[in-house]
Amino acid sequence: MDNILITGADGQLGSELRSLTEGRSDIQCLYTDCQDLDITDADAVEKFVTGHSITKIINCAAYNNVDGAETDSDAAIRINVTGPMNLAAAAARHGIYLVHLSSDFVFDGTKSTPYHESDKPAPLSEYGRTKLAGEIAIKRSGCLSIIIRTSWLYSPAGKKNFVKTMLRIGAEEEIVNVVYDQTGTPTYAKDLAEAILHILPQLDAVPRYGEIFHYSDEGSCSKAEWAQKIMTLKKTDCDVNPIPTSQYPAPAKRPAYSVLDKSLIRTVFGVKVPLWERSLSKAIRLF
Numbered sequence: 001m002d003n004i005l006i007t008g009a010d011g012q013l014g015s016e017l018r019s020l021t022e023g024r025s026d027i028q029c030l031y032t033d034c035q036d037l038d039i040t041d042a043d044a045v046e047k048f049v050t051g052h053s054i055t056k057i058i059n060c061a062a063y064n065n066v067d068g069a070e071t072d073s074d075a076a077i078r079i080n081v082t083g084p085m086n087l088a089a090a091a092a093r094h095g096i097y098l099v100h101l102s103s104d105f106v107f108d109g110t111k112s113t114p115y116h117e118s119d120k121p122a123p124l125s126e127y128g129r130t131k132l133a134g135e136i137a138i139k140r141s142g143c144l145s146i147i148i149r150t151s152w153l154y155s156p157a158g159k160k161n162f163v164k165t166m167l168r169i170g171a172e173e174e175i176v177n178v179v180y181d182q183t184g185t186p187t188y189a190k191d192l193a194e195a196i197l198h199i200l201p202q203l204d205a206v207p208r209y210g211e212i213f214h215y216s217d218e219g220s221c222s223k224a225e226w227a228q229k230i231m232t233l234k235k236t237d238c239d240v241n242p243i244p245t246s247q248y249p250a251p252a253k254r255p256a257y258s259v260l261d262k263s264l265i266r267t268v269f270g271v272k273v274p275l276w277e278r279s280l281s282k283a284i285r286l287f
């Protein structure tokens with residue numbers, strides 16, 4: 001049986017993976033976060049992988065503060081580049097698979113149709129640049145690996161995410177300004193966790209070295225439409241006022257369009273991709 005190391009297990013994706021796998025007899029996982037295993041510490045990673053006879057790694061650890069990365073780029077580089085590099089080096093040494101997560105923010109958002117894995121990345125922000133550098137580091141390591149780019153993740157388990165922010169504002173305010181000119185796909189972290197668990201048993205059949213796959217939920221919307229859907233589902237009295245990004249200055253530039261094309265992950269691994277609105281309707285009851 002596989003012995004799977006899940007890093008960043010207290011985060012959104014890590015928590016969803018934990019609740020889908022804990023107590024199962026057909027899969028054995030070791031759940032770690034910063035306090036158990038700091039992925040930026042190469043020796044600690046190597047000791048952990050050896051000491052626990054790890055056979056696969058799912059890296060859910062990340063520095064995800066998009067605006068914070070503009071001024072704290074050292075931390076973003078350590079966690080989004082050095083960390084994945086350490087995991088990849090251990091995976092290469094031990095001949096084990098690494099599943100790594102990346103972001104739609106590697107793109108500049110100038111397209112108006114969904115991004116394919118073959119589209120050229122051109123990040124607009126330091127966060128996007130560190131996520132892209134993490135991808136490149138994994139490819140260069142030559143370890144068995146796949147990289148899954150995802151977008152606009154949310155989970156009730158998240159410390160901070162767009163759904164939680166909207167629900168807090170919705171309970172306190174009568175109106176909230178939300179940008180209408182950033183389009184993407186909200187992705188329930190539980191859907192992504194299910195997709196990863198569906199892919200995992202298929203990995204050993206084919207060696208892949210840093211191959212990229214896109215996964216988000218299906219469909220697309222603007223941030224303002226997403227906010228409106230959240231308010232409607234929760235029946236709040238808060239109105240969503242759509243505004244342009246130019247009226248909502250933020251330290252980091254975001255892509256205007258970052259919808260991901262999921263054809264490849266569907267074809268290669270037979271992953272099912274639920275509609276974002278359906279998933280949000282299910283998830284919102286848990287917030």
Ligand SMILES: NC(=O)c1ccc[n+]([C@@H]2O[C@H](COP(=O)([O-])OP(=O)(O)OC[C@H]3O[C@@H](n4cnc5c(N)ncnc54)[C@H](OP(=O)(O)O)[C@@H]3O)[C@@H](O)[C@H]2O)c1
Binds near residue numbers: 159
């Ligand atoms: N969130 C999104 O909207 C989004 C969008 C696109 C792609 N992604 C990607 O999807 C993946 C999962 O994201 P997520 O939203 O589940 O992330 P998350 O909720 O921010 O969780 C990341 C976890 O990693 C931990 N961590 C930070 N530094 C670490 C270190 N040095 N060693 C070990 N653990 C560390 C964090 O702990 P602390 O909280 O204590 O720092 C946190 O528990 C990431 O690769 C992310 O970049 C996310």
